[in-house]
Amino acid sequence: xxxxxxxxxxxxxxxxxxxxxxxxxxxxxxxxxxxxxxxxxxxxxxxxxxxxxxxxxxxxxxxxxxxxxxxxxxxxxxxxxxxxxxxxxxxxxxxxxxxxxxxxxxxxxxxxxxxxxxxxxxxxxxxxxxxxxxxxxxxxxxxxxxxxxxxxxxxxxxxxxxxxxxxxxxxxxxxxxxxxxxxxxxxxxxxxxxxxxxxxxxxxxxxxxxxxxxxxxxxxxxxxxxxxxxxxxxxxxxxxxxxxxxxxxxxxxxxxxxxxxxxxxxxxxxxxxxxxxxxxxxxxxxxxxxxxxxxxxxxxxxxxxxxxxxxxxxxxxxxxxxxxxxxxxxxxxxxxxxxxxxxxxxxxxxxxxxxxxxxxxxxxxxxxxxxxxxxxxxxxxxxxxxxxxxxxxxxxxxxxxxxxxxxxxxxxxxxxxxxxxxxxxxxxxxx
Numbered sequence: 214x215x216x217x218x219x220x221x222x223x224x225x226x227x228x229x230x231x232x233x234x235x236x237x238x239x240x241x242x243x244x245x246x247x248x249x250x251x252x253x254x255x256x257x258x259x260x261x262x263x264x265x266x267x268x269x270x271x272x273x274x275x276x277x278x279x280x281x282x283x284x285x286x287x288x289x290x291x292x293x294x295x296x297x298x299x300x301x302x303x304x305x306x307x308x309x310x311x312x313x314x315x316x317x318x319x320x321x322x323x324x325x326x327x328x329x330x331x332x333x334x335x336x337x338x339x340x341x342x343x344x345x346x347x348x349x350x351x352x353x354x355x356x357x358x359x360x361x362x363x364x365x366x367x368x369x370x371x372x373x374x375x376x377x378x379x380x381x382x383x384x385x386x387x388x389x390x391x392x393x394x395x396x397x398x399x400x401x402x403x404x405x406x407x408x409x410x411x412x413x414x415x416x417x418x419x420x421x422x423x424x425x426x427x428x429x430x431x432x433x434x435x436x437x438x439x440x441x442x443x444x445x446x447x448x449x450x451x452x453x454x455x456x457x458x459x460x461x462x463x464x465x466x467x468x469x470x471x472x473x474x475x476x477x478x479x480x481x482x483x484x485x486x487x488x489x490x491x492x493x494x495x496x497x498x499x500x501x502x503x504x505x506x507x508x509x510x511x512x513x514x515x516x517x518x519x520x521x522x523x524x525x526x527x528x529x530x531x532x533x534x535x536x537x538x539x540x541x542x543x544x545x546x547x548x549x550x551x552x553x554x555x556x557x558x559x560x561x562x563x564x565x566x567x568x569x570x571x572x573x574x575x576x577x578x579x580x581x582x583x584x585x586x587x588x589x590x591x592x593x594x595x596x597x598x599x600x601x602x603x604x605x606x607x608x609x610x611x612x613x614x615x616x617x618x619x620x621x622x623x624x625x626x627x628x629x630x631x632x633x634x635x636x637x638x639x640x641x642x643x644x
Contacts, residue, residue: 229338316410461523466592
């Protein structure tokens with residue numbers, strides 16, 4: 214790695230430039246800055262030869278073309294924000310003046326950013342204060358993913374968590390190249406930049422390695438799932454007014470291999486009880502998923518008992534009526550809709566309580582470890598993993614809504630790996 218370059222603005226602390234997706238869509242550039250005066254003050258820190266305000270305007274124009282989907286916007290926002298801050302603070306120049314050597318330095322920086330640029334968790338970028346939005350002092354351009362098990366162990370031991378273990382994933386490094394290259398293609402086409410410094414980089418293997426593909430999804434064991442669903446049922450029995458909803462969420466994610474957006478909806482679609490549709494004697498759950506693609510998911514007959522419990526807790530008929538407009542999820546006060554973060558928090562509470570029950574029963578670390586790091590998305594993988602041996606791969610693919618059969622095969626049908634393992638089982642070193 215090359216020797217560190219001189220840092221013209223070493224004393225400047227990185228500050229967020231872009232807020233939430235919703236704010237970006239609803240505010241003009243002038244309104245946005247007026248509500249966040251700290252951004253304008255931050256831009257004034259830099260010398261006149263760094264036209265930071267102009268750079269920010271160019272970046273905003275670029276991001277506007279990628280604002281159709283929240284997830285896409287967030288990915289592009291992250292990389293564009295990082296290169297703006299790096300260009301001003303570390304390189305000491307406008308993004309329009311970056312060359313190939315600067316792009317290489319930026320890649321090195323991404324692989325090993327200084328500790329002052331790394332946070333120990335994902336945090337809000339701006340916080341409301343005194344009628345405006347101020348930068349969150351805890352926000353950092355990079356974040357280290359500290360496992361839930363490490364956080365729990367550190368909390369139990371009363372230890373502080375550091376950021377020294379930061380390592381950018383290979384997928385993220387590829388994303389840096391892809392998004393920054395797209396950004397500079399945009400600047401070049403707008404006659405703002407002289408060329409694309411990322412396109413000029415040769416030998417990307419310096420940062421990106423080619424690895425053999427490993428199949429496998431993140432899934433709970435049968436024992437862990439048993440504790441999770443039993444815990445959700447206990448919670449629902451003890452406090453039905455708040456936790457029948459919890460049991461419904463957990464059972465739905467597992468039984469129908471759902472993503473969180475399938476429960477909370479998206480910009481173009483809001484799930485209702487009418488999303489459950491009965492045809493002949495079969496129930497289906499109709500969703501608008503990734504890429505705004507309409508799909509229907511087969512509903513297991515055994516799952517209907519959880520749907521009935523939840524509906525009865527809301528004083529609805531046992532099963533949905535045709536075209537029913539009652540919201541699928543409601544807040545405890547009856548108001549419609551939950552955010553994806555609220556749903557994740559609900560599931561996390563179940564995981565935490567299940568983990569506690571396993572500890573209380575004296576379960577070993579190897580039996581509980583995966584549950585320490587499990588996330589909501591694991592329920593989708595767990596349900597599909599358990600069902601795969603009993604389902605036709607094509608039908609499972611349809612309910613998972615995978616575009617490619619190979620994705621379903623690689624993750625849930627590991628017959629080739631099993632076969633390879635069985636072949637070497639009887640082979641010895643000494644013959």
